[in-house]
Amino acid sequence: MTDPAANAELALLLEVAGTPKPGNVDRHRDLANLRFEHFLAGAVGARPGLDLAAGGAPVGEAFETAVEGMSRQSGGNTQFGCLLLLVPLVKAAAAGDLSPDGVAAVRDATTVEDAAGFYRAFEHADVAVADPPQGMDALDVRCGVDAVPVLRDRDLTLADVLARSEGDANAREWREGFPRTFRAAESMLADDGPMADRAARAFLDLLAGSEDTLVRVQHGPEVAREVRERAAGIESTAEAEAWADELVERGVNPGTTADLTAAALFVALERGAEV
Amino acid sequence: MTDPAANAELALLLEVAGTPKPGNVDRHRDLANLRFEHFLAGAVGARPGLDLAAGGAPVGEAFETAVEGMSRQSGGNTQFGCLLLLVPLVKAAAAGDLSPDGVAAVRDATTVEDAAGFYRAFEHADVAVADPPQGMDALDVRCGVDAVPVLRDRDLTLADVLARSEGDANAREWREGFPRTFRAAESMLADDGPMADRAARAFLDLLAGSEDTLVRVQHGPEVAREVRERAAGIESTAEAEAWADELVERGVNPGTTADLTAAALFVALERGAEV
Numbered sequence: 446m447t448d449p450a451a452n453a454e455l456a457l458l459l460e461v462a463g464t465p466k467p468g469n470v471d472r473h474r475d476l477a478n479l480r481f482e483h484f485l486a487g488a489v490g491a492r493p494g495l496d497l498a499a500g501g502a503p504v505g506e507a508f509e510t511a512v513e514g515m516s517r518q519s520g521g522n523t524q525f526g527c528l529l530l531l532v533p534l535v536k537a538a539a540a541g542d543l544s545p546d547g548v549a550a551v552r553d554a555t556t557v558e559d560a561a562g563f564y565r566a567f568e569h570a571d572v573a574v575a576d577p578p579q580g581m582d583a584l585d586v587r588c589g590v591d592a593v594p595v596l597r598d599r600d601l602t603l604a605d606v607l608a609r610s611e612g613d614a615n616a617r618e619w620r621e622g623f624p625r626t627f628r629a630a631e632s633m634l635a636d637d638g639p640m641a642d643r644a645a646r647a648f649l650d651l652l653a654g655s656e657d658t659l660v661r662v663q664h665g666p667e668v669a670r671e672v673r674e675r676a677a678g679i680e681s682t683a684e685a686e687a688w689a690d691e692l693v694e695r696g697v698n699p700g701t702t703a704d705l706t707a708a709a710l711f712v713a714l715e716r717g718a719e720v
Numbered sequence: 721m722t723d724p725a726a727n728a729e730l731a732l733l734l735e736v737a738g739t740p741k742p743g744n745v746d747r748h749r750d751l752a753n754l755r756f757e758h759f760l761a762g763a764v765g766a767r768p769g770l771d772l773a774a775g776g777a778p779v780g781e782a783f784e785t786a787v788e789g790m791s792r793q794s795g796g797n798t799q800f801g802c803l804l805l806l807v808p809l810v811k812a813a814a815a816g817d818l819s820p821d822g823v824a825a826v827r828d829a830t831t832v833e834d835a836a837g838f839y840r841a842f843e844h845a846d847v848a849v850a851d852p853p854q855g856m857d858a859l860d861v862r863c864g865v866d867a868v869p870v871l872r873d874r875d876l877t878l879a880d881v882l883a884r885s886e887g888d889a890n891a892r893e894w895r896e897g898f899p900r901t902f903r904a905a906e907s908m909l910a911d912d913g914p915m916a917d918r919a920a921r922a923f924l925d926l927l928a929g930s931e932d933t934l935v936r937v938q939h940g941p942e943v944a945r946e947v948r949e950r951a952a953g954i955e956s957t958a959e960a961e962a963w964a965d966e967l968v969e970r971g972v973n974p975g976t977t978a979d980l981t982a983a984a985l986f987v988a989l990e991r992g993a994e995v
Contacts, residue, residue, distance in 0.1 A: 473747075
């Protein structure tokens with residue numbers, strides 16, 4: 446009998462351990478003010494929220510609790526995006542259907558209160574996000590708790606909010622039933638060797654497969670395209686190592702791809718991958 | 721409000737992340753069949769047992785549960801010794817007295833059932849131990865559950881058993897009220913920089929301070945003395961790094977000193993050290 450909350454926490458830890466993951470904190474690299482140990486503390490801190498999700502609590506409550514706990518370390522935002530993917534996956538696993546349909550059912554059952562929990566979570570962490578789409582200013586996630594009355598007025602569930610988050614790779618997973626997550630999990634299961642190494646390889650595949658949201662938000666579409674193309678051309682671990690050093694140096698951090706990697710690790714662990 | 725179980729799990733993670741810790745798995749080094757990710761999984765797996773300890777369960781039950789969970793990874797024994805120190809410390813913290821007296825009170829309250837849990841824990845992990853003292857053959861920990869009737873016959877508590885474990889540094893902490901653990905925790909609190917770096921420095925100090933039990937069991941007293949003396953002579957991180965490579969190469973693994981480091985990290989976190 447597996448415990449989905451424990452596997453989710455382990456997925457967070459294996460994700461950050463996987464190396465090289467170009468541009469991200471990994472077992473061999475820290476960023477300037479964001480260190481490996483901040484991710485360790487973030488993963489442990491997220492556990493009570495993950496336990497809530499595994500116990501059947503609403504997505505919004507579980508997510509806000511996870512983010513609040515994650516944030517009790519001095520590095521800032523470590524795993525906000527990972528948790529946005531993991532919470533519905535943990536709920537689907539706990540309900541006995543960890544599949545695209547199962548997680549779509551979790552999504553479709555979300556309420557306005559779940560959306561409120563999502564917005565409140567932004568109060569606990571400094572998350573880099575794009576400007577909201579036209580007409581959505583009052584629902585800019587950077588408004589945090591101030592957006593909650595607007596959610597209630599417009600009767601928007603968390604699924605509604607994420608359906609409107611165009612261009613965000615994590616919101617896209619929510620909308621589409623986590624296709625990239627499940628595909629990457631199957632690649633990891635078909636791969637061999639230590640799980641953290643499989644995670645690093647899956648990270649590069651995901652990065653080659655589509656542009657990283659965080660890179661686009663922080664550096665613009667041209668850098669996002671360049672990073673994707675470069676990832677697609679990597680042919681050896683040595684090349685990946687050199688590129689990892691280069692991206693850290695340039696401050697280019699494909700963090701959304703790391704979120705997807707953590708989500709895929711969780712699915713792989715639930716489907717029998719062993720450390 | 722801190723959660724002692726969460727801090728104990730984080731202590732396990734920070735301990736293995738700390739580098740260089742000569743001879744041990746650390747952020748930059750794996751051993752042949754014992755990898756960094758086995759320690760991540762071991763820490764997550766130990767959590768239910770640590771939660772039991774924080775909730776006031778008996779030491780033996782909490783310890784056996786922690787070891788059983790820790791062992792659900794393919795690397796073998798990762799944190800048996802750490803957990804033997806952490807469980808009574810977590811209980812003392814949860815009871816509001818994380819001090820030499822507080823942990824001595826936990827020790828003095830142990831029962832024959834706690835001793836039985838300790839012996840049963842050896843069924844879950846392959847732990848390297850010395851031969852038992854004369855007249856103690858029937859209580860060799862390697863007997864595991866078979867020793868339990870003997871414990872009952874002789875009415876031996878866990879404190880009694882550990883009082884008879886001569887030459888074991890972890891048992892000595894139990895006997896003496898964890899003096900090295902609390903001293904190393906105070907050094908970490910007085911130190912500065914990232915906690916994993918403080919842990920690596922504390923590890924070297926502890927190793928210079930007394931011979932490592934696991935090194936003596938596996939390689940004999942001369943190697944244990946050599947390692948202690950060498951640790952005392954280390955004067956720079958560069959020297960420590962080179963020595964770390966050398967010890968991994970030789971298969972000399974000061975694992976008991978890592979146990980003490982994890983215990984000290986827990987005390988430091990409970991006393992306000994922040995990641």
